Amino acid sequence: MSASTQTADSVERPPLPPHGWSRQRVLGTALVALWALLGVGLVAYLVSAWNTEMFQKYAPGYVSGVGITISLVAISIVAGAILSVPVAYGRMSRNPVVASLAYAYVYFFRGTPLLAQAFLVYYGFGSFRPQLDAIGLWSFFREAFNCAIFAFSLNTAAYQAEILRGAIQAVPKGQWEGAASLGLHKIQTLRKIILPQALIVALRPYGNEVILMIKGSAIVAIITVYDLMGITRLTYSRTFDFQSYLWAAIIYLLIVETLRHGIDWIERRITRHLKR
Amino acid sequence: MQSVWTLLSWGSEGWLDDIAYGAFITVCLALATLPVGLLIGFLIALSKQSNERSLRLAGDIYTTIFRGLPELLTLFLVFYGAQIGIQQVVRLFNPDAAIEVNSFVSGMIALGVVFSSYASEVFLSAFRAIPHGQYEGGFAVGLSKAQTMRLVVLPQLIRIALPGLANLWLILLKDTSLVSAIGLTDILRQAGVAARVTKHAFLFFGIAALIYLGLAILSSIGINAIERWVGKQEVQR
Amino acid sequence: MRIAMRIALAASAALLALGTAQAQEKVVKIGTEGAYPPFNNLTADGKLEGFDVDIAQALCDEMKVKCEFIAQDWDGIIPALQAGKFDAIIASMSITPERKEKVDFTNKYYNTPPAIAAPKDSDLKGVTKEDLAGKTIGVQASTTHFNYSSATYTDSTVKPYPTAQEYQLDLANGRLDAVNDDIVVLSQWLDSPDGACCKLVGTITPVEDIHGPGAGIAIRKGETELRDQFNAAIDAIRANGKYKEINDKYFKFDVYGG
Structure with a gap:
C-alpha cells in the first residue's frame, strides 16, 4: 500500500494552484469589493437619511413588531410540535386509513402556500361566523392574531411531523430490537433510546423550520397583524421612506443569523461525544 | 344570492376564467423564474467551491442575505428599491428616461435570487459528491476545463442535484403567491378579488388552495418522469 | 377572446418597459386604484370606471392630450408615481401636508367629509x-x-x-x-x-x-407645467358644465364642496 502511494507521488501531479492574480482572484476580489461597496452605501444612506424625529416616532412600533413576530412564531412552533406527534404517528401507522389521512394532511399543508392558508382561515372562516358563533369559537377567530396562530400551527405541524418521522426512522431498527430484548416497554424505548438519538438528527431540520417560520410569518402583515413586517409596511405607507424596509431587513437578518449560530452551537455541544 | 355554480362558471358572470388566468400567470412566473434561479444558483455554487477565498466569501454573503430575509420582504425591497435605484442610475445617462420594473419582473428577480441562494446549496453538495478523479480523468483525456465541466461533471451533477432542485421547484411554486401582495394578478389575487366581490371567501380561497395542490401534484408527476428518464440514461451507459 | 387579449397584455407588460418621452401626441399616464367605488372601480371585465376616471378623461380632453389609465394598489401608488409608472394620480387622493413632502398636488377637484x-x-x-x-x-x-x-x-x-x-x-x-x-x-x-x-x-x-382641503391630483415634484395644465383644466370643466354632468351621473349633490 505504502509503496504504491510513493510511486504515485513521484509521477506527475496536477499543477499547483497559480499564485498571484489569477482571473478567479480578480473576479472574487471585485465581487467582495462590490458587496463592501453596497454595505458602505447602505450605512452611508442610513446615516444620511437619519431622522431623529422619525426614529422616535416609529422605533417603538418596530420593537413591538419584533415582539409580535417572535411570540407568533414561538406559540405556533410549540403548538405545531404538540400537533405533529399524532400526525407523525399517523404517518408511520400500519393502519391504511390512519396513514392516508395523515398523508393527506401533510400533503395539503406542504403543497399549498402559507399565504393561501392564512387567507382561508382569516377571510374564509369569517364567512362562517354564525356557525362558529354557535359553537363558541368565534371569539377566537375574531382576532387576526389568533387566525395567524391557527394557520401557522397547522402548517408547521405538517412540516414538523415529517421531520419527526424522518428522525425516528433514521434510528436503526436494531436499537428497537435491542431495547425489546432488554425487556423495555415500547414507550420506554421511544423515550429513553430512540428520541435522544432522533433529536440529534432532527435538530438541524427543526432549526431550519424555526427560521422558515420567522421568515414566513412576514405574511401576517397582509391579514392586518402588526408584526415586524406589518409595522414596516405601515411606516412605509406613512413616510414613503425606503429606509423603513431596510431597517426591517437588518432586523430580520440579525434574528435569523443569531438563531442559525445558536443552532450551530447547540449542535456542536450535543454531538461532542460523536467527535474524535 | 347567486348559486355557487354561477359563481364558478366561465365568462363575465362567473370567476372561473379569471382564476384560470391567475393560474396561468402563476405558472408563467414560476417557469420564468426557474432558469434565472438555476443559472445564478449554479454560478454561486461554482464560486463557493472555488479555491479562491474571496470568491467563496462573496458567494457566502449572497446566500446569507437572501436566505435570511423573508421572501415577502425581498419582494418589497426589489419592487420599491430596485425601481428607485435603477431609475437613479438611468437618469445619470438619460434624464428623460422612465424605467419601469413591473410586478412580474420584480417577482421574477426576487424569487429568482431566493431560489438561487437555496439552489446554490443543492449544487454545492452535488459538487462535493462528485469525486475529484472525475475532473482529473477529464484532464487526462485531454479535455479543457470548460469541456470537463460540460461533458463530464455537469451530467452527473444534474442527476445528483435533481431531487433537491425538485423540492425547490415546489417551494418556488408556493412562493409565487407572495407576488399577489405587489399587485400581480396570480391565483391568489384573483381568488381574493372574487372573494371580496362575491363575499364567498371560503369558497374562493379554498379553490385557490386546491389549484396550488393540483399544480404540486402535476409537478410531482413531471418530476418523477424526469427522474425516471435520467435514471434510464444512467443505466444505458 | 378576453383571456387571449389579457394574456397578450400581460406578455407585453412583462417586458421591462424602457420608454423615452415622445414628442408627437402627448400621452399622460394616469394612475388610479380601482377598488374605491363609486370614485374608481374595476368592472367585471377589467375596465376602470367611476367619478375619478370620468373626471380624468374630461381633464385630458380639455388639455388635448391622450389619457392612459393604469390600476395600481393604493399602498404603492405614490412610490409608483415617483418611479415614473404614471404621470399623475387621480384616485381621490386627499391633499395632505404629509403627502406634499413627497409629491405636488393640483387644486382640489372634490371634497366630501x-x-x-x-x-x-x-x-x-x-x-x-x-x-x-x-x-x-x-x-x-x-x-x-x-x-x-x-x-x-x-x-x-x-x-x-x-x-x-x-x-x-x-x-x-x-x-x-x-x-x-x-x-x-x-x-x-x-x-x-x-x-x-x-x-x-x-x-x-x-x-x-x-384631511386637507379635499382630493387633488398628485404629480411628481417640480412638474409645475403639468400641474398648471391640470389646474386650468379643472377650472375649465367647472365652468363649461362638464363637471356638473359627471357629478350628476354619480351623485345627487355637488361633491366639489364649499
Whole structure:
C-alpha cells in the first residue's frame, strides 16, 4: 500500500494552484469589493437619511413588531410540535386509513402556500361566523392574531411531523430490537433510546423550520397583524421612506443569523461525544 | 344570492376564467423564474467551491442575505428599491428616461435570487459528491476545463442535484403567491378579488388552495418522469 | 377572446418597459386604484370606471392630450408615481401636508367629509373618541382616514386594510365594530345589498391638518407645467358644465364642496 502511494507521488501531479492574480482572484476580489461597496452605501444612506424625529416616532412600533413576530412564531412552533406527534404517528401507522389521512394532511399543508392558508382561515372562516358563533369559537377567530396562530400551527405541524418521522426512522431498527430484548416497554424505548438519538438528527431540520417560520410569518402583515413586517409596511405607507424596509431587513437578518449560530452551537455541544 | 355554480362558471358572470388566468400567470412566473434561479444558483455554487477565498466569501454573503430575509420582504425591497435605484442610475445617462420594473419582473428577480441562494446549496453538495478523479480523468483525456465541466461533471451533477432542485421547484411554486401582495394578478389575487366581490371567501380561497395542490401534484408527476428518464440514461451507459 | 387579449397584455407588460418621452401626441399616464367605488372601480371585465376616471378623461380632453389609465394598489401608488409608472394620480387622493413632502398636488377637484359606519345592531351613539373607546375600527391603510383614526381614537384599536372591500367584509362578519371612510364611499356600499348589515353612524368634521382641503391630483415634484395644465383644466370643466354632468351621473349633490 505504502509503496504504491510513493510511486504515485513521484509521477506527475496536477499543477499547483497559480499564485498571484489569477482571473478567479480578480473576479472574487471585485465581487467582495462590490458587496463592501453596497454595505458602505447602505450605512452611508442610513446615516444620511437619519431622522431623529422619525426614529422616535416609529422605533417603538418596530420593537413591538419584533415582539409580535417572535411570540407568533414561538406559540405556533410549540403548538405545531404538540400537533405533529399524532400526525407523525399517523404517518408511520400500519393502519391504511390512519396513514392516508395523515398523508393527506401533510400533503395539503406542504403543497399549498402559507399565504393561501392564512387567507382561508382569516377571510374564509369569517364567512362562517354564525356557525362558529354557535359553537363558541368565534371569539377566537375574531382576532387576526389568533387566525395567524391557527394557520401557522397547522402548517408547521405538517412540516414538523415529517421531520419527526424522518428522525425516528433514521434510528436503526436494531436499537428497537435491542431495547425489546432488554425487556423495555415500547414507550420506554421511544423515550429513553430512540428520541435522544432522533433529536440529534432532527435538530438541524427543526432549526431550519424555526427560521422558515420567522421568515414566513412576514405574511401576517397582509391579514392586518402588526408584526415586524406589518409595522414596516405601515411606516412605509406613512413616510414613503425606503429606509423603513431596510431597517426591517437588518432586523430580520440579525434574528435569523443569531438563531442559525445558536443552532450551530447547540449542535456542536450535543454531538461532542460523536467527535474524535 | 347567486348559486355557487354561477359563481364558478366561465365568462363575465362567473370567476372561473379569471382564476384560470391567475393560474396561468402563476405558472408563467414560476417557469420564468426557474432558469434565472438555476443559472445564478449554479454560478454561486461554482464560486463557493472555488479555491479562491474571496470568491467563496462573496458567494457566502449572497446566500446569507437572501436566505435570511423573508421572501415577502425581498419582494418589497426589489419592487420599491430596485425601481428607485435603477431609475437613479438611468437618469445619470438619460434624464428623460422612465424605467419601469413591473410586478412580474420584480417577482421574477426576487424569487429568482431566493431560489438561487437555496439552489446554490443543492449544487454545492452535488459538487462535493462528485469525486475529484472525475475532473482529473477529464484532464487526462485531454479535455479543457470548460469541456470537463460540460461533458463530464455537469451530467452527473444534474442527476445528483435533481431531487433537491425538485423540492425547490415546489417551494418556488408556493412562493409565487407572495407576488399577489405587489399587485400581480396570480391565483391568489384573483381568488381574493372574487372573494371580496362575491363575499364567498371560503369558497374562493379554498379553490385557490386546491389549484396550488393540483399544480404540486402535476409537478410531482413531471418530476418523477424526469427522474425516471435520467435514471434510464444512467443505466444505458 | 378576453383571456387571449389579457394574456397578450400581460406578455407585453412583462417586458421591462424602457420608454423615452415622445414628442408627437402627448400621452399622460394616469394612475388610479380601482377598488374605491363609486370614485374608481374595476368592472367585471377589467375596465376602470367611476367619478375619478370620468373626471380624468374630461381633464385630458380639455388639455388635448391622450389619457392612459393604469390600476395600481393604493399602498404603492405614490412610490409608483415617483418611479415614473404614471404621470399623475387621480384616485381621490386627499391633499395632505404629509403627502406634499413627497409629491405636488393640483387644486382640489372634490371634497366630501369622512364618516363612520357600524353594524345595524351597534349601540354606537356618536363619532367622538369616547363613543368609540374600546372598539375596533377598520380603515384603509395609507389613507387620511387611517391617520385620523389612529390620531383621534387612541382608546380604540385601529386596523388597516389593503382596500375598502376587506374592511367591509370584516365589518359585515363582526370582526370590526366600526369603519371610517369617505361618506360617499360608505353610503354607496350601505345602499347596496352587501351593505345591508350596516348603517351610517355619523359624519366627522374634517381636520385641516389631516384631511386637507379635499382630493387633488398628485404629480411628481417640480412638474409645475403639468400641474398648471391640470389646474386650468379643472377650472375649465367647472365652468363649461362638464363637471356638473359627471357629478350628476354619480351623485345627487355637488361633491366639489364649499
